[in-house]
Amino acid sequence: MAQSAENRGLTRPPNIVVVLADDWGYGDLACQNPDSRIPTPFCDGLANQGMRFTDAHTGSAVCTPTRYGLLTGRYAWRSRLTRGVLWGYSAPLIDPEVPTLPAVLQRAGYRTAAIGKWHLGLEWARRVGSAPWPENIDTPDGDPTAHIDFTGPVLRGPHTAGYDRSFVLPASLDMAPYCFIRDGRIVTPPTDRCDDSPRPQYWRGGPISPGLTHASVMPRLTQEACEFLWDHHRTATDQPFMMAFYPTLPHYPHIANLPYQGKSGCGAYGDGVVEFDSSVGAILATLEATGQAENTIVIVTSDNGADLSGGQAGFGHASNSWLRGQKADIHEGGHRVPFIVRWPGVVDAGTVSDATICMTDIFATVADVVGATIPKGGAPDSVSFRSVLDGASAGTQVRGSVVHHSMDGTFAIRSGPWKLSTGLGTGGFTAPRTIQVTPNGPTGTLFHLGDDPRETHDLWSEWPGEVERLRRELADIRGR
Structure with missing residues (x-):
């Protein structure tokens, strides 16, 4: 067993880096898929230096709800978002009274930063005398640009959710408006417009900042993340930090930059995964160069399973490996994701855990590690898995059950090997x-994942007692 942080004589709590990829599938991590057509040397190397979880899940099979769960430790269906995702102009999803992980870390003395795709809603400045927002603001057709003052401050966003520093896009890179927002101010107002792009690039047309291109976004986000690490090294070496890096890849648009084109055997989608992996490598290299790697916990995971519309199958690549389904689905391919943790001196290198964990658990785990107090009522769906990381509970489960949620609002509950879904479709x-x-x-x-991990044999009619037990447990969790 590795040493505890206390026994290593550390003078302050560990730094935290969380990398949340966008639509990165279980089989897109090469060391997890022997038949992968996509090289991921930096993420593979991270797994060799830390712990790789094989039964890690997102609280939802789509992105906004997962991001909400990461920041709040709550399942997103407890909020106003009971299906689907937010859009580029949507109002903030996180209520001001809901505790967030970065805010909890701030109170524990941490410097916090968010860089990348936000997709949790923003409160835009409104033009004087503007009409109310359109009723369809949370749909692809909601476009209130005539009412927004893009030269004014963003009133609510990551900078009001606990992040000292932030450099973000409003939403996914296929959703307008396309602009960077730094610490609550739009860097360059989106006064130009772009047209719709066909696949494989694929983005929706709309307002865009002059000079901004979709291909330029990932390099800029990676640069901003590395610059934050260098800045912290130079100016705040006695203060721990937490940096959340939210890359836009491998989600649409599938446009890897020139150095990565043709580097995979899986077309534009695979090349985007290679570029994402390279960004992880740049962050790891910067931690080493600044001398911060030894006291930094690095978590790399994904917001949901891979979208299979990127043509992966035509290249002989299974982005979600052997799992049934894909992004948005209630089946395992929708919500079981890569999950790697490196914690030098605590997590034994090259370990693999089959502990069942959920994205919401990052909140309680980080708070547990750094000794931060979670406010009363905060993070109700978060369970610490620190004991898995330090080996204290090796071979045992720390969670009683996990609730899953599909794009259309279908629920599922996982309890031990059993998984019950409340719908018949995906x-x-x-x-x-x-x-x-x-x-x-x-x-x-009803599936028994121990005997049937591919979810092919429905046992609903054969195990009525198990159906009733899981239905009651799900109802109890939803009612809390």
Whole structure:
């Protein structure tokens, strides 16, 4: 077993770096997929230096809810967002009274930073005399640009959610408006417009900052992350930091930059994964160069499973490995994701854990590690897995159950090897999304993942007692 942080004589709590990839599938991590067509040497190296989880899940099979869960330790269906995602102009999803992980770390003396895709809603400055927001603001068609003062401050965003420093995009890189926001101010107002782009690039047309291109975003975000690490090294070496890096890849648009084009055997999608992996490598190299690596916990994971519309199958690559389904689906391919933790001197190098964990658990785990107090009522769906990291609970589970959620709002609950879904379809991108319930027929599905990890044999009718137990447990969790 590795030494504890206390036994290593550290003078301050560890720094925290969380990298949350966008649509990075379970099989896109090369060391986790022997048949991968995509090299990921930096993430593979990180896994060799730390712990790789094989049963890690997001609270939702799409991005906004997962990001909400990471920051709040709450399942997003407890908020106003009970299905789907937010859009570029959506209002903030995190209520001001809900504790966030960066705010908790601030109170514990940490310097906090968020860099990359935000996608949790913003309160834009409004033009004087502007009309109310359109009622369809949380849809792809909601466009209140005529009402927004892009020269004014952003009133609520990452800078009001606990981050001392922030450099973000409003939402995904296929959702307008396309502009950078630094510490609550738009860097360059989006006074130009771009047209829709066809696949494989694919973005929606709309306002864009002059000089900004979609391809330029990832290099800029990586640069900003590395510059934050250098700045902290130069100016605040006695203060611990937490940096959340939210890259835009491998989500659409699939446009890897020139150094990465052709570097995978999986077309534009695979080349984007290579570029994402290189960004992770740049951050790791900067931690080494600044002497901060030894006392920094690095977590690399994804906000949901891979979207399979990027043509991966045509290259013989299984982005979600052997898992059934894809992004948005209630099946494992929608929410089981890569999850790597490196904590030098504490996590034994090259270890693999089958502990079941959820993205919401990062909140309680980090608070546990640094000794921060979670406010009463905060992070209700978060369970610390620190004991898994330091080896104290090796071979045991720290969670009783995990709740999953699909794009259309279908629920599932995982308890031990059992997984019950409240719907008959996928609830997401894969057909059929919905299946009509027949008279006296099953209303959901039941799988035993220990015996049937690919979710092929529905046991709903064969195990009525287990169905009833899981339905009661899910109802209890939802009612808390």
